[in-house]
Amino acid sequence: MTLIKIMDEIWDTSLIPSQSLQKIQRGRYFFLSLQKDLKKINDLRKGSGIPTDKNGMLSGENLFPLTLRLWNWNEELPGTTVIPQTSRSLELYRLHYFGVALELENFATLILWPENSRHSFETLEKIYRAIEAQKQPLIHFEGDYRIRLPNEIHPYRFSNIKLNLEDKIFEWKYIPWLKETGDTLFSHRSPANYRKVYLNLKRIEYAYINPRVSIGIVKDLLRSTGEVKLKLPYLDKTSQWHYLTVTVLHDEELIDINKGDIVFFILLETIHNDGKFVPERYIYHIEKADFIDIIGHLTSFVLYNVYLDKYGLYIMSVPEFQRIYSKVLFIASKYCKDCNKTGLIEWDLLFKSYLEPFFTIFGQRIYYVPTLLYQGQYLSALGIKFDTRLLLDKIDTLLLETREPKLNPRELNAVRIMEDVEVDSISQLRSLLDVSSKIAFIKRLNKLLKTSIWRVKS
Structure with missing residues (x-):
């Protein structure tokens, strides 16, 4: 049975076909992990x-x-x-x-x-x-x-x-929840996030893929085979450093790429029938970037991982972010020694030009803004008409109040929570609880799919 058929069967039945289990010569752990993670997702959904x-x-x-x-x-x-x-x-x-x-x-x-x-x-x-x-x-x-x-x-x-x-x-280049660095790009991700697609590129027809977005410096390239060697940025000095040598699926994208260029890229982890490894890696899209993009990529990566590691929407104070930003500037400058760093961008300008609207600042507090809250019509249909700052404060409070996944809503002290989030009707509270529960569900689901969260070192 081919790798694609094994993946199909697991998705259809949540089980590895018994006749295939003993025949799997590579990727056995991957397929067993897929079974386990599908059960975890179902348990999360039921909960x-x-x-x-x-x-x-x-x-x-x-x-x-x-x-x-x-x-x-x-x-x-x-x-x-x-x-x-x-x-x-x-x-x-x-x-x-x-x-x-x-x-x-x-x-x-x-x-x-x-x-x-x-x-x-x-x-x-x-x-x-x-x-x-x-x-x-x-x-x-x-x-x-x-x-x-x-x-x-x-x-x-x-x-x-x-x-x-x-x-x-x-744009895929700015979305924080796809971003990776050298610290995480080689780490395990849940097989449940791989989806079946029709690539029809090079020797790959159907494949199960999982995209990850990163940035790197081109150290070498071989146009005849479409291979590129990339130096990745690392935030943790104790990480084991690796170069990424990978095939670009669209050869024409390498025409304007040269050694020394900074590039954004979409990396596809793939499971396909002709693969020698489980998974194999390919670049689906690559384009030029600059030094500011390195800074923006690293800061966005840090902020989103801190968000995933917390219960609410509040991430950190502005002074905390300023200290992290100084470290990012130092790391980026050391990583890209030959880059033109004239006119280094200040933290507040970088925030406005690169991190918004995914993150926002109110006073001295930085919040993550879930994409769900961009749905103005959806929020209006629920009767939610607070401005962004008030809404983020209220959702943040509710996420902290209801942070136990198995907490029964009937056990909540509605009067006390109404006072905490400063609403004056049960219908308003019910609408806010509905939105916050969906945000919490997506957050827990993505934590499960990422398997491990990168944490800021003190």
């Missing part, structure tokens, strides 16, 4: 009280509107004909689009069956309009779309879909 349908998928009506920014949107029909489980003979096109699901704060895939589903067909039509306009689509799902946790999306019976062609806020 959060979110129901699933008969196929084990969650409805968007029980979650929130979802925004998906596609990466392979301009590829023509990224998939092949397959026989669905509901049919024994009829072959239908199954398409695999992938990108980032903003409210899930994760990489995600979008599965379409355009020949069998009206909603899939309508979604595909909108993607093709984006192709015609040469604009990267930002797809907005509302209503009864479906999610197979942690990150597989199906249009299903959604009530509304929008296509925003102009939004530039969520």
Whole structure:
């Protein structure tokens, strides 16, 4: 049985096929970890009280509107004909689009069956309009779309879909929850975050992938094979340093890349049938960056990991951040000795130009802003009309009050919590609790998927 088929079987049954278990010669730990992590995700979902349908998928009506920014949107029909489980003979096109699901704060895939589903067909039509306009689509799902946790999306019976062609806020280079450094890029990540896609690049057709975003300096490259050797930044002096030598999937992207360049890149960890290792690594996209990007990347990475390591939205004080920023400047300058560092950017300017809107400052306090809170219509529908500062304060308080995952809402002292978050009605409190519980669920899910959180050394 091939690696892809083993992955398919585990996802379908949560078990490694018995006839394959003894035959697995590489990646045995990976597949066993996938089984364990799928159970952990299901336990987390049950503990959060979110129901699933008969196929084990969650409805968007029980979650929130979802925004998906596609990466392979301009590829023509990224998939092949397959026989669905509901049919024994009829072959239908199954398409695999992938990108980032903003409210899930994760990489995600979008599965379409355009020949069998009206909603899939309508979604595909909108993607093709984006192709015609040469604009990267930002797809907005509302209503009864479906999610197979942690990150597989199906249009299903959604009530509304929008296509925003102009939004530039969520560029992959700036999203904090995808960022890695040399300290973490070689570390284990949950196999449950790998999703099946149709790459059709070089020797890879179908593959299970997990993207990670980082920055590096080109130490060497071999254009004939599309290989590049990268020096990575490290924040922890005690880490074991590695160079990353990896194949770039799109050879044309190396045309303008030279030795000594600073580059951003999307690294795909992949499981595919011809792979020699589990997983293998490839660069899906690479582009030039500069010294300021190194500073921004490192500070964003630190702030998001501190957020994951805490219960609430409050991350640290401004003086604490200033001390961390000084360390980042020192590390970045030492890492990139030959960079042009004239006019080093001040911390507050870097914050406004690079870290917002993912992080924000009120007074002397720095907060993380969950992507879920960008949904103005969603918040209004719940009756939440506080300004950003007040909303972050209230959500932060509620996350601390309800930080025990198995805490029964009936056990909460509603009167005391209403006083703490300064609301004057049960309906307001219920709406705030609804939002904070979803933020807490996404946070716990992403901590599980990252396996280990990088911590700031004192």
